[in-house]
Amino acid sequence: MPAIPSVEAMHSTPSGASSAGSPVVARVEALAKAYGSGTGRVTALADVSIGIRRGQFTAIMGPSGSGKSTLMHIMAGLDSPTSGRAWLGDTEISALGDTELTVLRRRRVGFVFQAFNLVPTLDVSGNILLPFELDGRRPSSEEQAWIDRLVDSLGLRDRLRHRPHQLSGGQQQRVAIARALATRPDLVFADEPTGNLDSRTGREVLALLSAASQDYGQSIAMVTHDPVAASYADRILFLADGRLVEDRGRASAEQISAFMLAMERAA
Amino acid sequence: MSRLKDHAPSVLVAGISAAFGVALLRVTAVIGTAAAADSATSGETAGLVLGVVAAVFIVIAMYVAAIVTANTFSTILAGRTRTIALRRLLGSTASAERRAVAGEGLVVGVVGSLLGLAVGTAVAAGLTALAVALGHLPDLDYGVVDGSAALPVIAVALTTWLASWVGSRRVLDVTPMQALGGAQERTGAEAAGRGRRATALVLVLVGLGLVGLGVVLGLISPLGVLVGLIGGILSFTGLVTGSAWVMPPALRLVGRLFGGSAAARLAAENALRYPERSSRTTIGLVIGVTLITMFAVGTESLAQIIRAIDGGSGDLDAMLTTTVTVLSVLLGFSALIAAIGMVNNLFLSVLQRTRELGLLRALGFTAAQIRRMILAESAQLTLAALLVGVALGTFYGWAGAQALLGSVNGAPGLVLPGMPWPVLTALAAGSALLTWVASLAPSRRATRVSPIAALAVS
Numbered sequence: 001m002p003a004i005p006s007v008e009a010m011h012s013t014p015s016g017a018s019s020a021g022s023p024v025v026a027r028v029e030a031l032a033k034a035y036g037s038g039t040g041r042v043t044a045l046a047d048v049s050i051g052i053r054r055g056q057f058t059a060i061m062g063p064s065g066s067g068k069s070t071l072m073h074i075m076a077g078l079d080s081p082t083s084g085r086a087w088l089g090d091t092e093i094s095a096l097g098d099t100e101l102t103v104l105r106r107r108r109v110g111f112v113f114q115a116f117n118l119v120p121t122l123d124v125s126g127n128i129l130l131p132f133e134l135d136g137r138r139p140s141s142e143e144q145a146w147i148d149r150l151v152d153s154l155g156l157r158d159r160l161r162h163r164p165h166q167l168s169g170g171q172q173q174r175v176a177i178a179r180a181l182a183t184r185p186d187l188v189f190a191d192e193p194t195g196n197l198d199s200r201t202g203r204e205v206l207a208l209l210s211a212a213s214q215d216y217g218q219s220i221a222m223v224t225h226d227p228v229a230a231s232y233a234d235r236i237l238f239l240a241d242g243r244l245v246e247d248r249g250r251a252s253a254e255q256i257s258a259f260m261l262a263m264e265r266a267a
Numbered sequence: 268m269s270r271l272k273d274h275a276p277s278v279l280v281a282g283i284s285a286a287f288g289v290a291l292l293r294v295t296a297v298i299g300t301a302a303a304a305d306s307a308t309s310g311e312t313a314g315l316v317l318g319v320v321a322a323v324f325i326v327i328a329m330y331v332a333a334i335v336t337a338n339t340f341s342t343i344l345a346g347r348t349r350t351i352a353l354r355r356l357l358g359s360t361a362s363a364e365r366r367a368v369a370g371e372g373l374v375v376g377v378v379g380s381l382l383g384l385a386v387g388t389a390v391a392a393g394l395t396a397l398a399v400a401l402g403h404l405p406d407l408d409y410g411v412v413d414g415s416a417a418l419p420v421i422a423v424a425l426t427t428w429l430a431s432w433v434g435s436r437r438v439l440d441v442t443p444m445q446a447l448g449g450a451q452e453r454t455g456a457e458a459a460g461r462g463r464r465a466t467a468l469v470l471v472l473v474g475l476g477l478v479g480l481g482v483v484l485g486l487i488s489p490l491g492v493l494v495g496l497i498g499g500i501l502s503f504t505g506l507v508t509g510s511a512w513v514m515p516p517a518l519r520l521v522g523r524l525f526g527g528s529a530a531a532r533l534a535a536e537n538a539l540r541y542p543e544r545s546s547r548t549t550i551g552l553v554i555g556v557t558l559i560t561m562f563a564v565g566t567e568s569l570a571q572i573i574r575a576i577d578g579g580s581g582d583l584d585a586m587l588t589t590t591v592t593v594l595s596v597l598l599g600f601s602a603l604i605a606a607i608g609m610v611n612n613l614f615l616s617v618l619q620r621t622r623e624l625g626l627l628r629a630l631g632f633t634a635a636q637i638r639r640m641i642l643a644e645s646a647q648l649t650l651a652a653l654l655v656g657v658a659l660g661t662f663y664g665w666a667g668a669q670a671l672l673g674s675v676n677g678a679p680g681l682v683l684p685g686m687p688w689p690v691l692t693a694l695a696a697g698s699a700l701l702t703w704v705a706s707l708a709p710s711r712r713a714t715r716v717s718p719i720a721a722l723a724v725s
């Protein structure tokens with residue numbers, strides 16, 4: 001596979017040798033995003049500056065339309081800002097082109113979406129290994145051992161040959177988590193990962209994400225509406241109208257609900 | 268409005284087959300008139316023979332068009348599943364939904380065949396005028412239309428209607444449940460009945476037996492070719508009927524040729540995602556390639572045998588070349604119709620995978636990888652059709668020539684099939700062109716998919 005030299009060089013510090021000691025795995029500075037123009041102009045993000053800490057499970061909360069998904073898309077290299085800058089490790093992603101961003105997502109970012117996470121023609125094993133395949137390589141023996149551990153701890157061992165349509169929603173999310181963790185990315189992004197699940201299955205998925213961050217030091221950024229989901233996180237960022245309005249540590253679901261109610265009254 | 272756009276390719280297919288039928292009948296009528304004026308006695312017979320030959324080619328084109336249309340309808344309906352499920356949920360019956368689809372098919376058939384009538388008549392008139400101007404035909408009053416044009420027009424309208432009915436069968440499988448929730452796409456779930464499989468198998472076995480018998484009988488008498496002909500028709504009908512079992516293994520085999528990169532592997536899976544759809548997409552091409560190869564190999568093998576008997580002559584070679592060219596052009600229309608079907612199907616299947624393409628982009632598929640994947644998918648379909656078609660055509664063509672002339676005094680007994688390299692080269696070039704053309708629109712569309720838009724929960 002012809003690699004892109006600049007990205008190749010960029011990747012020579014997988015977890016960022018120089019940034020390994022840095023407490024921040026990703027950050028944005030004075031980020032703004034607007035859609036449309038003239039009178040139809042919508043400001044999704046206005047002057048947001050945030051740092052996501054390495055090894056932490058961070059929740060991003062806020063009312064519908066507050067810009068959570070937009071922020072996540074820009075931080076993950078899926079979308080570009082109108083102004084401001086974004087970094088993943090030492091790489092300024094707001095300066096990269098489409099192909100470089102694509103390779104960056106493949107190697108340094110993991111994703112768990114609300115739905116449609118899996119490729120229907122591939123079985124569970126094929127879906128988990130997809131980021132390696134896209135990179136035109138097989139997992140090293142060390143990586144394979146890690147994947148085996150993930151598969152076992154996520155209870156997917158006897159499902160490896162199943163296709164997505166043969167799995168329940170919760171099992172599909174577990175496969176997506178295994179895939180997101182398989183490459184040991186710098187940062188895993190999860191957008192409403194429990195949005196399509198019942199509350200029990202949702203709690204299982206959240207426990208898995210929080211274990212990944214606690215046990216393996218995986219950095220995770222999760223977008224959610226749900227105070228219960230956010231209560232699994234080490235840190236909670238609140239957005240409203242495209243701005244950061246609150247940044248607090250671990251909190252219970254009740255505290256989070258109370259804060260959100262207060263925020264809505266203030267609005 | 269979007270329904271009109273859905274059906275544009277089917278109108279085109281109906282139009283081409285009707286135009287082909289109208290023009291071919293018209294041209295044979297003109298040649299018949301000219302022959303009758305030339306020698307009053309044999310004209311009528313010549314006209315009749317030409318008419319029968321023309322009818323055979325028109326029926327082949329219409330048959331391929333019907334397969335293409337049935338497939339297009341079935342693919343379009345796959346994209347409408349949710350809408351149909353919602354209507355079922357709100358109380359519409361499955362048969363009412365299916366009748367509505369077939370109604371669209373009738374409109375497509377009527378509009379297409381009337382357009383074909385206009386185009387076919389104009390082309391035939393143009394060709395006649397050209398032939399008269401060049402002195403190939405006497406300057407007579409040939410008229411512009413005759414009643415025979417009604418035949419292909421009505422036949423195309425009806426077969427299109429029938430094809431849409433066949434293609435709409437999947438409407439019956441749509442359950443109101445599918446309107447609820449983000450049901451995961453099922454793959455490989457379409458499978459035709461067992462009865463069909465048994466019929467196909469019997470036809471192929473009996474047919475091949477008869478072809479073999481024809482070749483052996485041909486060593487004794489030229490009448491062996493009649494036995495072989497029946498065997499050929501039976502076995503080929505069996506293959507087409509059983510295409511859902513013949514084509515997937517061929518596709519799988521060809522898919523392996525493209526290596527193990529992610530793009531190639533996903534392409535291989537995609538080409539087999541709906542085995543029945545891919546089989547029908549490729550079988551039209553297989554029919555075209557088989558028939559072209561069959562006539563070319565047949566004439567080439569005949570030429571070989573004749574040369575072995577009397578040393579051959581330039582006259583013979585020139586005549587055979589002309590025959591092969593004319594037949595290839597006539598069959599080329601069937602191949603063209605099949606090619607349109609393939610282009611359209613590849614485009615629709617990419618359109619229906621927007622969300623999945625967005626996911627792949629998000630996970631790290633570059634635009635170039637997406638393009639390679641779609642090119643490989645396209646190549647897999649054309650290459651499988653080409654290989655199967657050339658293999659079958661070579662066999663049938665050789666068997667026909669062998670059965671016809673194997674018994675003639677001085678014939679060398681069994682010969683190897685004569686390989687018509689110019690025709691085979693043209694087929695390979697045509698397939699390469701089709702592969703590329705078919706991948707253009709889907710690639711453009713697929714690389715434009717934004718991961719964010721595709722993954723937004725609607």
Ligand SMILES: Nc1ncnc2c1ncn2[C@@H]1O[C@H](COP(=O)(O)OP(=O)(O)OP(=O)(O)O)[C@@H](O)[C@H]1O
Pocket residue numbers: 035036042043044062063064065066067068069070071225
């Ligand atoms: N493609 C787009 N074109 C125009 N406006 C958009 C687009 N995408 C998002 N927006 C607008 O930007 C704002 C922020 O949207 P965003 O999807 O980030 O919100 P969110 O916080 O994720 O909301 P939700 O909780 O409903 O998912 C909203 O007002 C939305 O309407």
Ligand SMILES: [Mg+2]
Pocket residue numbers: 068069070
């Ligand atoms: Mg959102």
